[in-house]
Amino acid sequence: MRLSPAEVQETASFYAHFRLLDDHEAAPAAVLRRCTGPACSMRPLDLGALPDGVMVEDVPCTGLCDHAPVALAGKVPVRRADAAKVARALAEPYSPPMPSGESFPVLDRCLSGELPRDEALTELERAGLRGMGGAGFPTARKWRSVAAQPGPRLVVVNADEGEPGTFKDRWFLENHAAQVLEGALIAAWAVEADEVYLYLRDEYADLHKGLATLIRDLPGDITIHLRRGAGAYVCGEESALIESLEGKRGLPRQRPPYVAEVGLFGRPTLVNNVETLYWVSRLLAEGAELFGNEGRNGHHGLRTYSVSGRVKEPGVKIAPNGITVSELIDEFCGGMEDGHVLAAYLPGGASGGFLPARLQPPLAFGAIEEHGGFIGSAAVVVFSQADDLRAVALNLARFFAHESCGQCTPCRVGTAKSVGLLAGPAWDRDLLDDLAGVMRDASICGLGQAAPNVWQSLFRHFPEVVT
Ligand SMILES: Cc1cc2nc3c(=O)[nH]c(=O)nc-3n(C[C@H](O)[C@H](O)[C@H](O)COP(=O)(O)O)c2cc1C
Ligand code: SF4
Structure with a gap:
């Protein structure tokens, strides 16, 4: 394969789900991954x-926060886990969920010429659809930039959902996979791409078989390649x-992927989140009016919130964009x-x-920044008087240190240093402020830039907790 041992080693050692074995060392009989995300820690x-030969690993968020506590027995997710359920999951054969036959009405309209490209893009603009992977970039504008690059082009479906507290993309793939795939094929049609890559986080390996079946039976000439991640949060960054x-x-x-030289295989590449593509399909089926008056508190449209933590009914909630946290908890949870x-x-x-209960900005793009945070992929984790926010902060800092790819010094060293500082009895404000400044200003990607939000938000809104 013309790969040097160093290339193999660096890749194999990068991903948490690859295991490097010494000569003659046996692989474990089974791996049990116990979730340590914010909801599972409660x-x-x-x-x-456990049976002999089962290796237990404590792992970052597994994307089922509404069913905490969660474990993964090999590929099998164990929801509301206890010792008996885990033992059963390790012992019994598993049948993954399989989607049934689906139709693709919007795609049919696109391919037949009934819905022209420009009309589809205008409809998404009219709805004001923005990327749901976290950055909120206007979807139609991104499609136009990709389409303006010289072909051949590619589309990538980002199903790497790894932000602790986020589980909406799993829910869409479990419940609305056909609409997500239809959205992906519409995207490919709109930017004239002939291939689509779907990158599925490895914690969702139980969905692989069902998706593969659905993909095999898709109409049209566009090839969809299904790829599994291998346990690295940073791979969600496009x-x-x-x-x-x-x-x-x-x-x-450091460059956007629609520029050919940094796109996949040197081709201009459109990357969209699973939820974004679901909305593409639904908006084009039901019209931009679907988003019309649905927003709340001055915002527009619908969006999905992954709600977990101390609420009675955690789960994926499709709710008015811009709802406040108390409205979300009382009306939807x-x-x-x-x-x-x-x-x-x-x-x-x-x-x-973190935000305190007394601050209730609309949960929408651009509305949280004035309080020092952001909505991202709308993973709303709810804490009560029973929770130790310093302990949660340390847990999250450990997550970032574990997931830093190590490419740039401010993030590699900064995330590790923050763990040491947050683990101490008294937090050193001057030092942590200084560290936050360096990480924000000089980290290459959003991981290192956003990691300081963990402690900076506690200094800002919860001084009584951290001093
Ligand atoms: C550290 C980091 C992790 C990310 N993780 C994800 C992810 O898991 N899923 C996702 O769709 N976008 C993620 N993003 C955002 C992507 O880079 C990109 O903006 C998104 O996939 C674009 O699709 P959209 O416009 O439909 O949101 C992440 C960004 C950063 C900086
Ligand atoms: S900020 Fe730098 S070290 Fe951290 S994940 Fe991004 S590129 Fe890697």
Whole structure:
């Protein structure tokens, strides 16, 4: 394959789901991954006695926060896990969920010429659809930039969802896979790409078979390649994802992927999130009016919130864009758990920083920045008086240190240093401010730039907790 041992070694050692074995060392009989995400940490999982040869790994968020505590027994997700369910999952054969036959009405209209390209793009603009992977870039504008690059072009579906607290993309792939794939094929048609790559995070390996079946039966000439990640959060960043698809370590690049020289295989590449593509299909089926008056508190449209933590009914909630956290909890989540009062929340997962209950900005793009955070992929994790925010912050800092790709010094060294500082009895504000400044200013990608939100938001909104 014309690969040097160093290239193999650096790639194999980069991904958490690859295992390097010494000569004659046997692979474990089974791997049990116990989730340590923010919601699962509220409900610690006691595994009891496990069969011989099972290797237990504590891992970052597994993307099922509404079913905490969660474990992955090999490929099998164990929801609301306890020792008995885990033992069963390790022992019994598993049948993955399979989607049934689907139709693709919007795609048919696109391919037959009934819906012209420009009309489709205008409709997405009228709806104001923005990227749901976290950055919120206007979808139609991105499609136009990609289409303006010389072909051949590619489309990538980003199903690497790894932000702690986010689980909406899993839900869309479980419940609306056909609409997501239809959205991907419409995107490919709109930018005139003839191939699509779907990059599925390895924690969702149980969905692989069902997706492969659905893809096999798709209409049209566009090829969809289904690829599995190998356990690296940073590969959700679009340029790292492209590196990973090319078989390398997931090191983010510094240019947008629609420019040919940094796109996948040197081709201009459109990267869209799973949820974005779901909305493409639904908006073009139902019209931009679907988003018309649905927003709340001055915002527009619908969006999905992954709600977890101390609420009665956690889950994926399709709700008015711009809803506040208390509206979301009371109207969509059955209220707070008994005995718990809202104290704090993460509006946008680990990266978006903490907010206190007294601050209730609209949960929408651009509305949280004035408080020092952001909505990102709308992973709303709810904490109560029972939660130790310093301990949560340390957990999240460990996550970033674990997931830093190591390419740039501010992030590689900064995330490791932050863990040491946050683990101490008193937080050194001057030092942590200084560290945050360097990481924000000088890190290459969003991981290193956003990691300081963890402690900076506690200094800003919860001084009583950290001093
Ligand atoms: C550290 C990091 C992790 C990311 N993880 C994801 C992810 O898991 N899924 C995703 O769709 N976008 C993720 N993104 C955003 C992508 O880079 C990109 O903006 C997105 O896939 C574009 O699709 P969209 O316009 O449909 O949102 C991440 C960004 C960063 C900086
Ligand atoms: S900021 Fe962190 S994750 Fe991003 S390129 Fe630098 S070291 Fe890698």
